[in-house]
Amino acid sequence: METNNHQITDYSAVLEQKYGAVGTEKRAKFEDEAYAFYTSQILLEARKEAKITQSELAKRVGTNKSYISKIENGLIEPGVGLFLRIIQALGLKFDIVKPLM
Numbered sequence: 001m002e003t004n005n006h007q008i009t010d011y012s013a014v015l016e017q018k019y020g021a022v023g024t025e026k027r028a029k030f031e032d033e034a035y036a037f038y039t040s041q042i043l044l045e046a047r048k049e050a051k052i053t054q055s056e057l058a059k060r061v062g063t064n065k066s067y068i069s070k071i072e073n074g075l076i077e078p079g080v081g082l083f084l085r086i087i088q089a090l091g092l093k094f095d096i097v098k099p100l101m
Contacts, residue, residue: 015027015030018030033074036074036076036077037074039074039077040071040072040073040074041072041074043071043072043086043090044072046090046091046092047072047090050090050091052089052090054068054069054072057086057089057090060085060089061082061085061086061089062082062085063082071086
């Protein structure tokens with residue numbers, strides 16, 4: 001792993017050292033948690049930009065404020081149906097596309 005003034009130049013080496021190789025259980029758990037956190041931050045920022053409270057969002061999508069809070073803090077991931085309702089309530093768009101091969 002190379003660093004230069006505390007700047008990482010090979011982040012994959014850092015991840016491998018800390019969480020193991022790609023495909024290991026520990027690395028997969030880390031990647032799942034990182035993805036949940038990243039998604040939660042997108043939803044949090046979108047809610048703030050829309051100037052909607054957690055309570056209002058919860059009401060719009062049929063859940064409660066504490067559940068929205070847990071989603072935004074990356075503690076839980078909503079099911080697909082709720083996720084899509086949240087996306088719609090926030091005025092976001094979600095596309096599923098087939099990758100080019």
